[in-house]
Amino acid sequence: xxxxxxxxxxxxxxxxxxxxxxxxxxxxxxxxxxxxxxxxxxxxxxxxxxxxxxxxxxxxxxxxxxxxxxxxxxxxxxxxxxxxxxxxxxxxxxxxxxxxxxxxxxxxxxxxxxxxxxxxxxxxxxxxxxxxxxxxxxxxxxxxxxxxxxxxxxxxxxxxxxxxxxxxxxxxxxxxxxxxxxxxxxxxxxxxxxxxxxxxxxxxxxxxxxxxxxxxxxxxxxxxxxxxxxxxxxxxxxxxxxxxxxxxxxxxxxxxxxxxxxxxxxxxxxxxxxxxxxxxxxxxxxxxxxxxxxxxxxxxxxxxxxxxxxxxxxxxxxxxxxxxxxxxxxxxxxxxxxxxxxxxxxxxxxxxxxxxxxxxxxxxxxxxxxxxxxxxxxxxxxxxxxxxxxxxxxxxxxxxxxxxxxxxxxxxxxxxxxxxxxxxxxxxxxxxxxxxxxxxxxxxxxxxxxxxxxxxxx
Numbered sequence: 536x537x538x539x540x541x542x543x544x545x546x547x548x549x550x551x552x553x554x555x556x557x558x559x560x561x562x563x564x565x566x567x568x569x570x571x572x573x574x575x576x577x578x579x580x581x582x583x584x585x586x587x588x589x590x591x592x593x594x595x596x597x598x599x600x601x602x603x604x605x606x607x608x609x610x611x612x613x614x615x616x617x618x619x620x621x622x623x624x625x626x627x628x629x630x631x632x633x634x635x636x637x638x639x640x641x642x643x644x645x646x647x648x649x650x651x652x653x654x655x656x657x658x659x660x661x662x663x664x665x666x667x668x669x670x671x672x673x674x675x676x677x678x679x680x681x682x683x684x685x686x687x688x689x690x691x692x693x694x695x696x697x698x699x700x701x702x703x704x705x706x707x708x709x710x711x712x713x714x715x716x717x718x719x720x721x722x723x724x725x726x727x728x729x730x731x732x733x734x735x736x737x738x739x740x741x742x743x744x745x746x747x748x749x750x751x752x753x754x755x756x757x758x759x760x761x762x763x764x765x766x767x768x769x770x771x772x773x774x775x776x777x778x779x780x781x782x783x784x785x786x787x788x789x790x791x792x793x794x795x796x797x798x799x800x801x802x803x804x805x806x807x808x809x810x811x812x813x814x815x816x817x818x819x820x821x822x823x824x825x826x827x828x829x830x831x832x833x834x835x836x837x838x839x840x841x842x843x844x845x846x847x848x849x850x851x852x853x854x855x856x857x858x859x860x861x862x863x864x865x866x867x868x869x870x871x872x873x874x875x876x877x878x879x880x881x882x883x884x885x886x887x888x889x890x891x892x893x894x895x896x897x898x899x900x901x902x903x904x905x906x907x908x909x910x911x912x913x914x915x916x917x918x919x920x921x922x923x924x925x926x927x928x929x930x931x932x933x934x935x936x937x938x939x940x941x942x943x944x945x946x947x948x949x950x951x952x953x954x955x956x957x958x959x960x961x962x963x964x965x966x967x968x969x970x971x972x973x974x975x976x977x978x979x980x981x982x983x984x985x986x987x988x989x990x991x992x993x
Contacts, residue, residue: 555770557763559793565770567795567812570697570744571780573891574648575849576882577745578875579701579816579858581653581824584660584677586863587624593825593860596621596658597707597751625660628677633865635689641867642696645875646882648890649697649745650690651856654683654737657751659706663741667733687741697778699745702737704730704760704785705752716752720759731761735768742774748784748794757786757793782814796854804844808851808894815848818858819874826860826868835870838877839925839982845878846923846983849889850898850907881980884950888921888985895920897937906935921949922986927978928970936965939992947987950979955986 555561585593591607598604599611599621611619642650655661655668663683664674673682683700690698706712711725738746746769748762757763762785770776783794791799796812804815818824819836827834836844841857848855857878859871867875882889888909895910905925913919922935938944946955946968957968968986978984 555767557767559757559763562763562766562770563793565795568778568780570778571649571796571854572812574697575854575889575892576645576647576845577649577651577697577699577854577856578642578645578647579651579747579818579824579856580861581656581701581826581858582682582861583653583656583662583825584621584624584628584658585656585825586861587627589826589828589863592823592827593656594751595825601707621658622671625671625676628673628863630678630680630682630863630865633678633680633682633685633861635685636693638686638867639689639693639696641872641875642690643694644879646879646886647696647857649699651699651701651745651747652683652686654700654702654741655733656701657703657705657707657749659709661733663737665733665736667729667736683737683741687743697744698741699747699780700737700741700743701747701749702734703749703751704734705750705754707751715759716754720755723759723761726759726761731765734765738769738773738775744775744778744780746779746781748782750784750787753787753790755787757789760786762786762789804848804853805851806847806898808898809853812852812854814854814856815844816856816858817844818860819871820858820860824858824860826862832870835874838874838881841874841878842881842983843925846907846925847899847904849892850894850909850923852894877982881982884979885923885983885985887949888923888987892921901936902934908937917989918991920988920991922988924984924986927984931970931972933968933970933986934960934965935968935986935988936960938966938988939964940966940988941990941992943990945989948979949985949987951977 555565581593585595588595590610591598595607598607654663659671661668661672663681665672670676673680687698690696709725711729715722715725766781769779781795783789783791783797785794791797796814798814798816802815802817820827820830821834821836845855859867861867892909892911895908897908900906907923909921911919920938940959946957955968955970957966960967
């Protein structure tokens, strides 16, 4: 039995025998399902009524009516009549070009191993026909379709991706939530009537294997949200109790403390190894999670920037959840599709250094932040180290200062035939790899390269 198989076996033994209780010590003791750490990369999808104005960001309603951001207020004054309400945008959320099977193909091509769709953002609009959201859902107005159901079916039928859902607990303008907040969360009408019934419905109906909770306002203790009671049900009784993973946004003080994995802040990327499993949720659009009609090309990360973020993330033990924002018509815009396919082509060459790897004793090379490491153990307990190069060596020698070579050490490059000669570094610290002149069109990638080192001492 391999180490990977043993870990999975132990997890299922523990998961099936454990009964969790509604306190953080018990809930945080649940082992993280192994699939999640092995996956490394997922796609986030922010899609909702905010995709209609598609201006500024997915926080459009809040910026318009609560914070009164000047350019958002001006946008509405110039383009819509005075009596226009945010609810009027819902009928324009038409998704007429939404083809879930085409989305599934694009997501599969990205190399992702899981996808997390927005089921409900802070605006309260549900992308499924929730009986707890009445006429403010995708089947009652706008699309007149079950968007969550359609995409979950396509993902599960056409791909090997795990299907997950984002769900925001708080809602900016829900009267019940505002009343509970006014009481300093001593009343729970919003939780009892709306949120918890909705959340149980969502899990029972669609069986997500990632449940990405959020709080648009980081307010309300776990006792108000009944988060611990819900997670107890999720881990003990739900239809996904053995495979589901959860994040850390379940109460006002839960961030970086409680949950299956930590997100801490948006675009969290500490650059150092963390004690607890974590995720870097980040966006291709530097400024927004939702689609923006007025975005410029420089607002989008290049594929090299994406690989750079990814390399530092997985080297430090994290997963990367990369966000795209479809249009109100249901289109994944070409710039997003291009980035996804480019990144997927890079992963296809270098997947050995990604999926199922673990952090090495060194996360990056002491000489530069342009080299990051991952590692895996072989079946005979040997060590394979992968050096992810974000820039091609300027000289004919690649100097790696962290690996300690042995006489049996071999150096190759993923996607390239042949071995590279090497010599020990100065005072036998590190390894100097001789890199011959290779025509650019013969390299396995345009953006970053992975050197594989076998029989390494540390």
